[in-house]
Amino acid sequence: MGVINLRKKDEMGFSQFLSEAHEHLNFGKALALSIPLNQSVKLSLSQVKALIEANQDVKESALRKIKPKLTLQGQRFNFNALMKGFGLLKFKAAFPAMEHWRLGAAATLSDSYSPVLNCLAPRQSSDAIEAGDRILMGKITYRALDKYQKIAENAARGKFPCNDPVAMGG
Known part of the structure; x- marks a missing residue:
């Protein structure tokens, strides 16, 4: 893997992508991450997992079906x-x-x-x-x-x- 050289047009598109909320048609919400390369893999994975869990919607199947009183x-x-x-x-x-x-x-x-x-x-x-x-x-x-x-x-x-x-x- 190497460092990707971005052109000015690509930088503008990526900047715009980061500044707007996006939803993929098939997958729902998307989260853009930046991972520091000078830390351990284990720490990076735990931070990514924590970010995903913090930004993930609660699954409907996990919700208890509460019957309304009226x-x-x-x-x-x-x-x-x-x-x-x-x-x-x-x-x-x-x-x-x-x-x-x-x-x-x-x-x-x-x-x-x-x-x-x-x-x-x-x-x-x-x-x-x-x-x-x-x-x-x-x-x-x-x-x-x-x-x-x-x-x-x-x-x-x-x-x-x-x-x-x-x-x-x-």
């Missing part, structure tokens, strides 16, 4: 809908005696009815259209309260998101 029950769920529903539950907890249509309007549960209904309006509706909107918003809110109470209760029991009926009692 798993998602459904394949998909709408985050924004869940947040609206849990916001509705917070309003219900804060104002348990409030009418359902007011709760739904305050929680902006419906994109079509919430903007037109004022949750602070007097009890007497101003016209028949508003009265109809309040009735529909009350129905929407009642169903959403039922659904999200079931989701919250099932989540407390380790099933999320799941709105299956919950057996109360023993």
